[in-house]
């Protein structure tokens with residue numbers, strides 16, 4: 001009998017990848033296409049949804065051809081960049097403007113107005129999230145205010161809203177000709193419009209943001225039938241969809257409360273499974289949906305989202321020209337023994353968790369003539385470690401859960417110096433699995449579970465194998481504990497720097 005395979009689409013911030021996995025969780029084919037990044041104004045970041053749809057269709061068709069007759073591809077799972085917001089015409093499938101990407105900061109003023117309203121605490125209570133421009137709700141509000149007649153057209157049901165998985169599923173299942181308008185519950189949890197306890201659109205939140213219910217997709221479990229993709233060379237049931245960071249949690253087999261992963265890429269996203277009980281957050285982490293299997297209760301996670309980690313290394317390379325490639329940051333950092341008293345806070349577009357201060361701006365603190373580019377490189381890497389500690393502390397305060405180990409993935413995890421620093425600064429072992437493609441693997445797992453490729457999550461757990469581990473160095477945690485207040489002070493300075501000056505102060 002031919003092997004049974006699963007197709008996964010990983011629709012990310014910079015590219016779209018289609019991958020095919022076998023039952024052992026091994027990747028047997030992969031195709032990738034980058035899409036253009038549009039920066040029409042400072043702080044604005046846009047993608048062309050039509051380009052992303054074309055890339056999805058093309059890469060998926062390519063991998064299906066690549067595996068050819070070798071095995072039978074039986075299901076499709078989707079993982080996507082989260083919070084990126086698309087609005088399109090139901091009748092034509094044409095987006096009303098380009099997608100507003102999760103990194104886009106144009107809603108800053110709008111968010112400040114919303115936060116000042118007396119009903120604002122409702123947002124955290126109901127959605128589990130912070131009222132921040134990072135999430136989709138404010139972007140959708142912005143679109144309805146700025147695209148001519150969008151509000152009235154949305155109210156009449158002529159316009160549809162979706163995050164990337166919704167947009168892709170609608171197109172895959174027929175677009176204007178009967179496309180299915182659905183979202184998975186993890187993506188819906190990032191909109192600020194869903195009650196995180198009931199997992200339904202919340203009328204009070206819709207009223208708060210002024211969003212017409214007629215434009216919203218139906219919320220569905222992450223694992224279960226979402227539709228049939230008829231727009232591919234082979235019709236395939238779409239049986240899994242997850243936001244990419246939740247997909248990485250799934251692909252890392254973090255199914256038990258306390259198990260956690262952090263994906264270290266352009267930004268970093270630490271998610272810790274908290275089980276089927278919702279955790280109320282007060283310390284700056286957010287309560288998000290981890291996943292839901294059809295017919296089963298929702299599993300929740302706490303999340304610490306950090307906007308800039310690998311992007312700071314890119315800045316060292318492209319902005320300052322101090323290194324020629326990202327891996328060179330480790331060589332440069334190893335030319336010195338410590339940070340020389342230097343701290344870099346990469347608040348390029350404000351700070352996300354646990355501070356949620358959109359106005360913060362980046363800074364380099366502690367400069368003396370002693371500091372060299374080696375110290376700066378070390379401070380750049382340490383910024384990722386310190387930010388990880390910030391979010392882990394907030395999550396521990398919110399959940400009371402300990403962190404026995406941190407599973408890691410993403411481009412920065414090839415940096416041994418950084419991974420050791422993270423193990424030391426958290427005083428926790430850091431482990432990396434054999435399969436680094438955790439996002440797409442998670443999407444494949446979700447889709448494959450629904451069609452019986454894997455019997456249950458325990459079968460997925462057995463596929464997880466450790467490739468590398470970093471253990472805390474003896475005595476280092478105490479030294480870093482003592483140093484941590486300096487980092488915290490640098491963060492406070494970066495927030496103060498971005499705040500409007502007090503009246504009378506020049």
Ligand SMILES: Nc1ncnc2c1ncn2[C@@H]1O[C@H](COP(=O)(O)OP(=O)(O)O)[C@@H](O)[C@H]1O
Pocket residue numbers: 012013014264265266267309310311312313314326327328329330410411412413414415
């Ligand atoms: N050896 C390294 N040390 C530090 N940072 C690295 C290293 N290799 C890659 N990076 C950073 O990792 C990021 C790319 O990781 P990736 O997981 O591909 O990110 P994304 O999925 O967000 O595009 C880049 O920001 C790059 O600067």
Ligand SMILES: O=P(O)(O)OC[C@H](O)CO
Pocket residue numbers: 011012013014080081082083102243244245265266267
């Ligand atoms: O596409 P990525 O990997 O940059 O992930 C983006 C996150 O989903 C944003 O919340």
